[in-house]
Amino acid sequence: MASEQLLSVLADGEFHSGEELGGLLGVSRAAVWKQLQKLEELSLSIEAQKGRGYRVVGGLDLLSRELIAQHTDQALQAILEGMDIFGVLDSTNLQAAKRIAMGPAHQYCCTAEQQTAGRGRRGRQWLSPFGRSLYCSLVWEFSNGAAALEGLSLCIGVAVANALSEADVDGISLKWPNDVLLDGKKLGGILLEMQGDPAGVCQVIIGVGLNMQLQEVDSTVVTQPWADLSAYPIGSDRNRMLALLLNALFAALTQYSRQGFSPFRDQWLALDAFRGQSVKVQLGEEWLFGTEDGVNPDGGLRLITDSGVRVFHGGEVSLREVC
Structure with missing residues (x-):
C-alpha cells in the first residue's frame, strides 16, 4: 500500500521533498499530500517545511521480522516465521482469538504497530499510539484448563522483567496481578484470555503491552502515573525489545508448563512493588x-x-x- 511505502521512507525522521516521495511511490505530489493526511490520522506528527519537504518528527522504529530475528533465540525461529506483523489492528488479543477459531494455534504470535481497540485489565482502554510502543500476543496451549491460569500472569510478569533486565533497564517492579512498573509508574500490562475447555485442553492468549516512547503522544486519556523507556537506549529499538520479550516469554512458558508457578515465586516476591x-x-x-x-x-x-x-x-x- 502507498501509505506503508510512505511510512517506510519517512521512518528515518529526515525531510523528504514531495517530488522525491512522489517519484518513489510512482504517484503525483497531490497524491502524496493525500497519503500524508492519512498518516496524520494515525496521530503521527508530520512536519512540513517549504523547500525541505516533509518528515515524521522523531522518526519511527518500524517493526521488521528480519531485525527481530537478529536478537531472537534459535529455538524461536519457527515462532518468528509464523508471526503476523500488522500495521493497524483492533487488538492483538482479538487477532489471536480469531487465529484460534481457525484451529490449533499453539505458539502463534502476532504484533502490530497500532491497536485501535487495545484493552487492559477489566476492559480498560490501553493507549496504543502508532509505532511508539509494543503490543504483542502469544498463544500457549495447556492441558489442565482454568487451573493453568493460577499464577500464570505473575510468571509472565517475571518474564517481562527478565527481558527488561536484559535490555539494561533499572527500577522495574511488579504490581499484582499483571502490571509492570518502572520507578513506581506503569510501564506495561499483561492480559490473559482463555479459549477452550475450562477443565481440559485450552489455549491461553497472553497479551503484553509496553510503553516505549510516548513523548510525542497525547497521554491525557491515561488515568494513572505512567512511564516509558525513552530514557534508555532500548526505547528506540522496538525490534530488539520485542525479540528479548519473546525470548523471555518462551523460556518462562516452557518452564511453567512443566512446573507451574513455584519456580517463579521467589523472583516475583523480590520484584513485588x-x-x-x-x-x-x-x-x-x-x-x-x-x-x-x-x-x-x-x-x-x-x-x-x-x-x-x-x-x-x-x-x-x-x-x-x-x-
Whole structure:
C-alpha cells in the first residue's frame, strides 16, 4: 500500500521533498499530500517545511521480522516465521482469538504497530499510539484448563522483567496481578484470555503491552502515573525489545508448563512493588484495608488484615496503595 511505502521512507525522521516521495511511490505530489493526511490520522506528527519537504518528527522504529530475528533465540525461529506483523489492528488479543477459531494455534504470535481497540485489565482502554510502543500476543496451549491460569500472569510478569533486565533497564517492579512498573509508574500490562475447555485442553492468549516512547503522544486519556523507556537506549529499538520479550516469554512458558508457578515465586516476591506496604483491595463495591504480604504458592495475593490473613486471586480483584 502507498501509505506503508510512505511510512517506510519517512521512518528515518529526515525531510523528504514531495517530488522525491512522489517519484518513489510512482504517484503525483497531490497524491502524496493525500497519503500524508492519512498518516496524520494515525496521530503521527508530520512536519512540513517549504523547500525541505516533509518528515515524521522523531522518526519511527518500524517493526521488521528480519531485525527481530537478529536478537531472537534459535529455538524461536519457527515462532518468528509464523508471526503476523500488522500495521493497524483492533487488538492483538482479538487477532489471536480469531487465529484460534481457525484451529490449533499453539505458539502463534502476532504484533502490530497500532491497536485501535487495545484493552487492559477489566476492559480498560490501553493507549496504543502508532509505532511508539509494543503490543504483542502469544498463544500457549495447556492441558489442565482454568487451573493453568493460577499464577500464570505473575510468571509472565517475571518474564517481562527478565527481558527488561536484559535490555539494561533499572527500577522495574511488579504490581499484582499483571502490571509492570518502572520507578513506581506503569510501564506495561499483561492480559490473559482463555479459549477452550475450562477443565481440559485450552489455549491461553497472553497479551503484553509496553510503553516505549510516548513523548510525542497525547497521554491525557491515561488515568494513572505512567512511564516509558525513552530514557534508555532500548526505547528506540522496538525490534530488539520485542525479540528479548519473546525470548523471555518462551523460556518462562516452557518452564511453567512443566512446573507451574513455584519456580517463579521467589523472583516475583523480590520484584513485588507493594510487599509490606499498606494497601487496599477492591472486591466489587467493597474495599478491604491491610498490609500486602506477597503471594502464596499458587500466586494468590496475601493481605494481612485486622481479622487475619486473606488470600485473593485474579478476576475482578483490584489492588491499590494507601497513600
